[in-house]
Amino acid sequence: MQKIATVEGTKNIINKYPFAFQKKFGQNFLVEPSILDKIISSANITKEDCVLEIGPGIGSVTQPLLEKAGKVVAIEIDNQLIPILNEQFGHNEHFKLIHKDVLKVDLQQLLDEEACGMKIKVVANLPYYITTPIIMLLLESRLPLESITVMVQKEVADRLNAPAGNKQYGAITASMNYYCTSKLVTNVPRQCFMPSPNVSSAVIQLNLHKTPPVDVGNEEQFFKIIKGAFAQRRKTLLNTLTSTSDFGISKDQLRDVLEETGIGASTRGETLGIYEFAKLSDAIDTKRI
Ligand code: SAM
Numbered sequence: 298m299q300k301i302a303t304v305e306g307t308k309n310i311i312n313k314y315p316f317a318f319q320k321k322f323g324q325n326f327l328v329e330p331s332i333l334d335k336i337i338s339s340a341n342i343t344k345e346d347c348v349l350e351i352g353p354g355i356g357s358v359t360q361p362l363l364e365k366a367g368k369v370v371a372i373e374i375d376n377q378l379i380p381i382l383n384e385q386f387g388h389n390e391h392f393k394l395i396h397k398d399v400l401k402v403d404l405q406q407l408l409d410e411e412a413c414g415m416k417i418k419v420v421a422n423l424p425y426y427i428t429t430p431i432i433m434l435l436l437e438s439r440l441p442l443e444s445i446t447v448m449v450q451k452e453v454a455d456r457l458n459a460p461a462g463n464k465q466y467g468a469i470t471a472s473m474n475y476y477c478t479s480k481l482v483t484n485v486p487r488q489c490f491m492p493s494p495n496v497s498s499a500v501i502q503l504n505l506h507k508t509p510p511v512d513v514g515n516e517e518q519f520f521k522i523i524k525g526a527f528a529q530r531r532k533t534l535l536n537t538l539t540s541t542s543d544f545g546i547s548k549d550q551l552r553d554v555l556e557e558t559g560i561g562a563s564t565r566g567e568t569l570g571i572y573e574f575a576k577l578s579d580a581i582d583t584k585r586i
Pocket of ligand 1: 373374397427
C-alpha cells in the first residue's frame with residue numbers, strides 16, 4: 298500500500314472521494330514521513346499493544362500503527378472520513394473504527410471491550426481546538442494507559458513541559474504533573490501538514506505514573522487549590538486563594554497554614570510544584586479539623 302503520510306499519498310486519497318477539509322474539526326493531515334517515523338518510534342509500539350488513536354483522518358498515522366500494534370482502535374468524528382478509513386483498513390481484523398466525538402465516548406468501556414488485557418497506548422495527531430480537554434479527559438478518567446504520544450500546538454507543548462516558576466507554567470501543568478511526566482519528542486514546522494495550520498506544532502509524550510508522585514488526602518481540594526492558585530497570577534497565594542475558593546477556614550487561618558508549611562503567604566502560586574500543593578492541601582484539612 299502507498300504511504301499515506303506524504304503530499305502525493307494524501308492527494309491520491311482525497312481526490313478519490315468527495316472530501317473537503319473541515320476547519321471546524323481541526324483537520325491538518327500529516328504529510329511528512331520523517332515526523333511520522335519519530336512519532337511511531339518514540340511511542341515504541343509492539344504487538345502487545347492496543348493503540349487508541351484519536352482523529353485518524355485519512356489514516357496517515359493509522360497505517361504504520363497497524364503494522365506495529367496488536368490492535369488499533371480509532372475514533373473519528375467526521376462522516377466523510379468513515380468510508381475512506383473503512384476502505385483503507387476495514388479488511389484488517391486488528392482495526393476497530395468508532396464514528397463518534399471522542400469527548401462523548403465512554404473510553405473506559407470501549408477499552409475494556411477492545412483492549413482485552415493488552416497494554417494501552419494513545420497515539421494521535423490531535424485536533425487542536427480540543428487538545429487540552431482531550432488530554433485532561435485521558436488523564437482524569439484514570440484509564441489504564443502506558444503512554445500518550447500526541448501532536449499538539451507548540452504553545453501547549455511548552456506549557457505542559459514548563460517547570461514551576463516559568464511563565465508558561467500553569468494550572469494544567471501542575472495538574473498534569475500529578476498524573477504523568479512529560480517530554481518533548483520533536484518540534485514540527487507548519488509545512489508538515491496539509492493544509493498548513495497557522496501555528497507551529499510539537500510532538501510530546503506523556504508517561505503515566507503507576508501511582509501519583511505525592512500522597513494527597515483530599516484530591517478534589519488539591520485540584521481546587523491548583524486552579525485557585527493560578528486564577529489570578531499576579532496576586533499572592535493568600536489573596537488569590539481567599540478570593541477564588543472557600544476551603545472552610547478563615548483568611549487568618551489560611552495565612553497561618555501558609556506560614557506553618559513554609560510556603561509563605563506572599564508567595565505566588567506559579568512557583569509551587571505538586572509537592573507544595575499537596576502539603577498545602579493536607580495542612581488545610583488539618584486546620585479545618
Ligand atoms: N491523524 C490524521 C493525520 O495525522 O493526518 C488527522 C489529524 S487532524 C489534526 C485531527 C483529526 O481529528 C481529524 O481527522 C478530525 O476530523 C478529527 N476530529 C476532530 N474532532 C474530533 C472529535 N471531537 N472526536 C474525534 N475525532 C475528531
